[in-house]
């Protein structure tokens with residue numbers, strides 16, 4: 551059975567559709583005007599091997615980032631179904647030049663997040679608060695525990711990108727079949 555999840559969510563602030571296919575090849579189709587968020591969603595798909603379709607419109611960047619995280623978490627949760635027979639835990643320590651980021655996840659429905667990243671106020675066209683919010687909302691809506699810890703680094707773009715790669719690899723492993 552294919553593990554697919556789709557979520558559409560329309561509010562007075564945003565209009566979002568997300569579809570994920572867990573056992574995919576990492577292809578992504580992202581329609582979103584927030585360039586750094588789009589870059590991170592493509593990165594997430596590529597390293598998780600989850601096929602990802604995102605159509606996201608909205609008024610403010612903050613609302614778009616938050617609501618994409620909500621919908622992505624819900625779509626992943628739907629695709630995981632009853633979560634029986636999965637490995638449950640996944641972790642990775644990923645470098646990107648100066649940055650070294652540790653991510654660890656537990657997919658067994660314990661919503662909790664610790665986002666330990668020291669970031670510049672602005673990263674391209676998003677704020678660091680928006681990106682912290684992204685990880686928190688994803689954990690809440692995926693019903694997962696997500697730890698993101700900075701071990702080293704100076705460049706905030708690299709830190710977030712390494713965190714996204716580590717998150718992707720962690721979720722891919724945790725969602726894998728326990729043999």
Ligand SMILES: [Mn+2]
Nearest residue numbers: 589707708711
């Ligand atoms: Mn980049």
